Amino acid sequence: MNHDDSLDKLLKKALSSTQIPDEELNETVKNRMKEKMVLKRTRTKPTLRLAFITATLIVTMSVTVFAVVKYLSADEFADSLAYPALAEAFKSEDTIQINESQTSGGYKISLLGIVSGEKLTQDDINKESTYAVVAIEKLDGTMPTTRDEEYGETPFFVSPLIKGLKPWQVNICTMSGGYTETVVDGVMYRLIECDSVEMFADRGVYLCISSTTFYNIDAFAYNNETGEISPTPDYDGVNVLFDLPIDKSKADPKKAEQFLKGQELLNASDSEEEEDTSAESSDMTKGPELVEIIKE
Amino acid sequence: MVQLSPDKLDSLVDQYGIALYKLCCKLALNKAHADDLYQETFLKAVEQCHKIDESNNPQGYLISIAIYIWKSKRRKYARRQRLAPHVSMPDTALHSADYNLENDIISKELCDSVKTAANCLDDKFRIPLYLYYTVEMTIEDIASALKIPSGTVKSRLYKARTLIKKRLEAVGYESR
Numbered sequence: 001m002n003h004d005d006s007l008d009k010l011l012k013k014a015l016s017s018t019q020i021p022d023e024e025l026n027e028t029v030k031n032r033m034k035e036k037m038v039l040k041r042t043r044t045k046p047t048l049r050l051a052f053i054t055a056t057l058i059v060t061m062s063v064t065v066f067a068v069v070k071y072l073s074a075d076e077f078a079d080s081l082a083y084p085a086l087a088e089a090f091k092s093e094d095t096i097q098i099n100e101s102q103t104s105g106g107y108k109i110s111l112l113g114i115v116s117g118e119k120l121t122q123d124d125i126n127k128e129s130t131y132a133v134v135a136i137e138k139l140d141g142t143m144p145t146t147r148d149e150e151y152g153e154t155p156f157f158v159s160p161l162i163k164g165l166k167p168w169q170v171n172i173c174t175m176s177g178g179y180t181e182t183v184v185d186g187v188m189y190r191l192i193e194c195d196s197v198e199m200f201a202d203r204g205v206y207l208c209i210s211s212t213t214f215y216n217i218d219a220f221a222y223n224n225e226t227g228e229i230s231p232t233p234d235y236d237g238v239n240v241l242f243d244l245p246i247d248k249s250k251a252d253p254k255k256a257e258q259f260l261k262g263q264e265l266l267n268a269s270d271s272e273e274e275e276d277t278s279a280e281s282s283d284m285t286k287g288p289e290l291v292e293i294i295k296e
Numbered sequence: 297m298v299q300l301s302p303d304k305l306d307s308l309v310d311q312y313g314i315a316l317y318k319l320c321c322k323l324a325l326n327k328a329h330a331d332d333l334y335q336e337t338f339l340k341a342v343e344q345c346h347k348i349d350e351s352n353n354p355q356g357y358l359i360s361i362a363i364y365i366w367k368s369k370r371r372k373y374a375r376r377q378r379l380a381p382h383v384s385m386p387d388t389a390l391h392s393a394d395y396n397l398e399n400d401i402i403s404k405e406l407c408d409s410v411k412t413a414a415n416c417l418d419d420k421f422r423i424p425l426y427l428y429y430t431v432e433m434t435i436e437d438i439a440s441a442l443k444i445p446s447g448t449v450k451s452r453l454y455k456a457r458t459l460i461k462k463r464l465e466a467v468g469y470e471s472r
Contacts, residue, residue, distance in 0.1 A: 007461055014410035015429035017318040025331055026309055029338050033305050036342045152420040168466065173416050213459050214416060214466060 074113030074133040077189045086131060086191075089115050096245060103139065104231070105238035109209050110135040112189075114244060116198045129176075130197045132207060134158055136188040145183045155213045156238070158190050160197045161220075163204030164227030165260075171208075171215045197244070199259065202251035203227075204243070211238035305342060312355045315431045316362060322426045323366045337362040356441035359431070363423060363442070406464070413463035414456070421456035424449050 021029075074097070075090035089095065090113050101110040114132040136156060137143060144150040158179065159172035172179075177194035197205050206229055210219040219239040221232050231239040317334050324330040340361045414425055427438045435453075439446040 004457075007457055010406065010410060011425070011429050011457065011460070014407040015322075015414060015426065016432075017321060017430050019318055019321045020314050021317040021331075021334060025334065026313055029309055029313075029335050030306050032335065033309075033338055033342050036339055037305070152418045155418060173412065213418075214413075214463055217466075 071110060071112065071135050071187060072184060072189060077112070077133050077191065089117070089131065098242070100242060102240040104240045105211055106139050107238050108137045108139055109238065109240050111207060111242045116196055118196060118198065128196055129193050130160065130195070131191065131193050133189060133191050134209060136190065136209070137186065141186055143183060143186050143188055154211050156190065157210045157212045157214060158192050159208055159215065160194060160244070161206045161208050161229050162197070162200045163206070163229065167220060167222055167229055168215050168217060173214060195259065198246055198250040199252040199255040201246040201248045202253065205246050207242045207244055209238060209240050308341060308354065308358065309338060312358055315355060316358050318430050319359060319362055319426060322430050333362060333366055336365050340365060353437055353440050356437050359427065359441040360443070409464055410460060413460045417456055417459060421452050421459065424452045425456040428453055
């Protein structure tokens with residue numbers, strides 16, 4: 001069996017599902033469907049058409065207004081996602097409005113704002129999360145929209161990184177992270193959400209953006225001695241790093257320690273530290289060996 | 297086109313509910329959100345039953361409705377997954393003499409890493425991946441549901457597999 005077959009088998013095993021809907025759920029669905037059928041027969045079309053036209057006008061007008069100003073602000077972007085709670089959060093005093101830009105790999109990257117959910121009172125905000133908004137613009141003005149076939153061909157990885165913690169171990173993918181993005185007037189806006197980074201404020205926090213799908217050791221260098229992370233010079237692509245000016249008094253070393261214990265990242269041995277720092281390490285040969293296990 | 301008649305809407309739930317539910321569970325944050333998405337999909341199907349072609353892959357139409365609803369409400373249904381989700385350990389006394397606990401643990405870790413890697417993919421690659429491996433749809437049915445050519449489905453699946461493979465290699469299983 002070749003490696004592609006092994007990977008295929010692994011994907012089938014990992015992604016298959018035995019979940020089925022409850023009987024009760026299905027009964028509820030069928031009953032609601034029947035109710036809706038009754039309502040559907042009595043609903044008037046002109047009312048629906050008017051509502052649709054009104055909604056379309058609102059969206060069109062909103063986009064037109066935003067086009068006048070170059071970038072949306074973080075709260076405006078959150079508003080455009082119909083996320084009023086987060087929009088309010090980005091207007092609050094706790095938001096760090098950064099509005100700093102860097103160019104790299106043919107793109108202009110702007111960090112618009114970052115806010116922690118901790119002191120926010122809106123119901124829809126996770127108090128244990130950090131939210132940040134970046135704007136990514138192609139310098140030649142050809143950023144594809146979400147409808148274009150080319151959309152997504154250049155991936156972007158946007159993630160907080162912590163000084164002193166190996167970035168391939170601690171990044172948005174391992175911090176319950178997720179993102180939402182859209183393109184407005186040729187600018188891609190990405191909202192990221194992940195576990196709060198304030199607890200690490202005393203260590204130093206960055207926000208990295210690279211034109212990769214995951215954290216990439218070719219795009220950023222990690223200094224094992226100082227714990228500093230920096231963009232790799234001459235990297236063929238986007239690799240920018242913003243220092244996040246988070247108030248050091250917000251650090252919580254105990255919480256940080258608990259988080260790292262939960263990630264099983266404390267008390268790592270010296271021999272483990274040397275394993276993953278090289279792009280051509282033995283990890284490249286571990287892949288097929290590990291996949292072999294699944295064949296048993 | 298054979299339009300689905302309103303009195304056959306129940307049969308949609310019976311025939312395609314399981315496949316749809318599997319996708320909802322993959323897209324949604326938790327069971328409550330998955331159940332919500334599942335219900336909303338069928339209710340939307342009621343609104344659009346005149347568009348559902350009973351003779352031509354109604355499952356695909358339901359899938360496309362679910363994906364549309366999820367995308368438009370993704371903040372509500374956004375999925376979060378920790379790198380190491382809690383998994384109960386097997387009772388080794390129940391296994392045969394040649395059972396290898398270490399391999400079983402590694403196998404579970406591998407599956408968890410695959411799930412995490414899949415979750416980190418862009419929707420463009422993640423959704424076809426779930427439709428293929430979780431819902432077990434054919435390439436043609438996926439193409440129909442997503443309204444893209446079959447060739448595009450194949451290339452996105454290929455890309456998704458490549459990205460996951462890179463992710464597995466990059467992570468390297470330090471915990472091993």
